[in-house]
Amino acid sequence: MSTPGINWSRLVAWMASNVPDVGEPTGVSLISGGKSNLTYRIDTRIDTRIDTRIDTRVDTGDRALVLRRPPLGHVLPTAHDMRREWRVISALAGTAVPVPEPVALCVDEDVIGAPFYLMGHVEGQAVRGRQDVRLSPEDARALSERLAEILAAIHAVDYEAVGLADFGRPDGYMVRQLERWGQQWERSKTRELPEYDRLAARLRDRLPAASRAALVHGDYRLDNTLVRLAPGAAPDIRAVVDWEMSTLGDPIADLGLTLTYWHDPGDDERSALPVAGDITLTPGFLDSRGFAEHYARVSGADLGDLDFYLAFGNYKLAVIVEGIHARFVQGKTVGEGFDEIGAAVPLLVARAHRALDEGL
Numbered sequence: 001m002s003t004p005g006i007n008w009s010r011l012v013a014w015m016a017s018n019v020p021d022v023g024e025p026t027g028v029s030l031i032s033g034g035k036s037n038l039t040y041r042i043d044t045r046i047d048t049r050i051d052t053r054i055d056t057r058v059d060t061g062d063r064a065l066v067l068r069r070p071p072l073g074h075v076l077p078t079a080h081d082m083r084r085e086w087r088v089i090s091a092l093a094g095t096a097v098p099v100p101e102p103v104a105l106c107v108d109e110d111v112i113g114a115p116f117y118l119m120g121h122v123e124g125q126a127v128r129g130r131q132d133v134r135l136s137p138e139d140a141r142a143l144s145e146r147l148a149e150i151l152a153a154i155h156a157v158d159y160e161a162v163g164l165a166d167f168g169r170p171d172g173y174m175v176r177q178l179e180r181w182g183q184q185w186e187r188s189k190t191r192e193l194p195e196y197d198r199l200a201a202r203l204r205d206r207l208p209a210a211s212r213a214a215l216v217h218g219d220y221r222l223d224n225t226l227v228r229l230a231p232g233a234a235p236d237i238r239a240v241v242d243w244e245m246s247t248l249g250d251p252i253a254d255l256g257l258t259l260t261y262w263h264d265p266g267d268d269e270r271s272a273l274p275v276a277g278d279i280t281l282t283p284g285f286l287d288s289r290g291f292a293e294h295y296a297r298v299s300g301a302d303l304g305d306l307d308f309y310l311a312f313g314n315y316k317l318a319v320i321v322e323g324i325h326a327r328f329v330q331g332k333t334v335g336e337g338f339d340e341i342g343a344a345v346p347l348l349v350a351r352a353h354r355a356l357d358e359g360l
Contacts (some may be wrong), residue, residue, distance in 0.1 A: 005038045005072055007112045008293045010328050014111045017120065019104045022046075023063055030127075031066065036245060040067045061289070064121035065103060066263065069114045071327060082115040084108065085243045088215075089119065091162040095121075096153045098239045122237040124226030128277030137284025143313055144286040145236040145294055147222055150237055151258065151297035155214040155251035168248030170213030177253065178203055181319045188323040189281050190342070195349050199315055202356055208305035211250040218245025220254050221261040222279060255295055256309025259360065260286040260317050260348075269351070289360055307359040314352035 012025050023044030031039040042065040068085060084106065090102040100171045101120030109115060127133050135143065159167060169176070182200055217240065219225075224242040227235050264287045265272040271278070279285070286294060296303050325342035 003030065003040070005030075005069055005112070005114075006067075007042060010111045012043075014108075015104075015118075018106070021119075022065060022103065026062075028067075028244045030328075032356055034289065035333050037242070038071060040069075040097060041065070042067050042118070057224050065107060065118045066100065066121050067111060067116055069116040081244060082117050084246065086117040088164070088167070088243045091159075091167075092157065095151065095157060095162060097157060098237060099243075100239050100241065109150050121225045122238075122239045126223045126225070126241075127227045127279055128223040130278055130282055130352075131336070132277075132279065133227075135166045135235065135282050135284070137282075139235050140282040140284030141286065143222075143227065143237075144280070144291060146235070146237050147225070148291055148295040149298050150225070150240060151217070151220055151254060152301075154217055154220070154240070154294055155254065155299060155301075157215045159213075159215045160250060164215060164248070167215070167234075167246075170248045170250075171210070173213075173247075173249035174207055177249070177316070178207075185322065188319065188326045190322065190326050192328055193346060193349060195346065196318065197350055199311075199352050202353070203312060205310070206308050206311075207354065208308055211252055213248055214251040216247060216249045216254040217243065218247065218254070218257070220258045222324045223277060230347065248307075250298075252301060252303065252309045253312060255292065255301075255303075256306065256311075257313035257316060259288045259292060259306075260292065260313035260351075261308055264288050267345065272347060294358065306341075307355055310360060311352040311355040314348045314355060316349035318352070320347065321345050323352055 001029060006028055008025075008028060008313055013224065015022065015025055023046035025042055026045045028042040029043075030043050031041050039152075044063050044065060046062060068082060070082065086105040089099040092099045093102060100122050103120060105115075105117040106112075125132065142315040152358040157164075159165060160331045185196065219242055220240075220340060225237045225239065226239045228238045229235055231285060262279050265281060280287070292306060295301065322345050324338065325345065330340065
């Protein structure tokens with residue numbers, strides 16, 4: 001069985017030795033080549049067994065798992081850390097933040113060529129565009145409010161109580177974030193962009209006072225959740241996924257990045273950005289201002305410096321997209337939709353400048 005990014009025979013052997021209870025792997029399929037980590041569905045078969053208590057054959061059924069591994073090719077230092085994702089979903093299992101069931105972590109790169117982890121398959125879909133789902137205005141509003149409420153729940157986690165006290169260094173978080181993403185830019189850039197350099201300087205000059213420390217997701221948006229849509233029931237967010245950039249830091253930075261992805265009615269420029277869908281244009285969906293206000297109501301957060309965090313969100317996303325563009329140029333991406341992504345970088349930089357000048 002040949003699947004990019006997976007050594008099937010070694011994976012089967014590793015699972016037999018390390019997670020025999022999940023069943024025998026029978027197939028693998030790419031869920032998403034993504035524009036970052038790779039995600040696969042692993043189907044398993046659990047054989048029937050004899051229940052000696054009742055002397056009856058019991059069919060325990062099949063099970064689907066999900067495997068996450070880093071992208072192929074160029075990977076920046078500290079990026080795509082499977083141990084980090086594994087640790088945070090393990091810590092959050094059983095909290096108010098919905099996450100997939102953690103199953104197993106493998107740090108031996110000889111198995112499939114990179115560290116990976118397995119988690120339980122969640123019945124739900126990543127909703128990105130209006131073509132993905134039909135929502136009534138009432139359901140659209142409920143879903144957008146729930147998205148804000150779960151973000152507030154992430155930020156309300158007692159990270160010390162769940163074993164994440166050393167998961168990051170909240171003091172000086174934004175200073176280090178500017179330094180980190182500046183370094184990532186230098187490692188990834190494929191061209192010179194003077195407006196990027198001017199933006200980095202403006203952000204350094206506008207750093208807000210320190211905020212409270214919280215667990216932050218680092219890339220929170222609707223298509224990094226799994227939504228269950230059932231007839232006659234309100235949409236339900238079953239799990240938050242893609243925790244590779246999570247840490248302890250400033251929660252309003254999380255909100256700023258979420259708003260960077262938001263597509264408001266009348267924002268025609270947003271459609272030129274392939275890094276975000278148009279689901280938020282669904283009638284009934286909160287606009288970006290309404291989303292921020294709902295988050296503030298349920299979290300009690302002060303959003304006085306939101307213009308800075310919105311600008312920083314565009315800046316951070318510009319660096320991430322440049323890294324994706326660099327992998328595309330190298331021929332190291334898996335899947336489709338990468339050929340035009342490089343054009344989004346200068347547009348994101350321009351939007352960041354506008355956020356500093358005009359706010360939300």
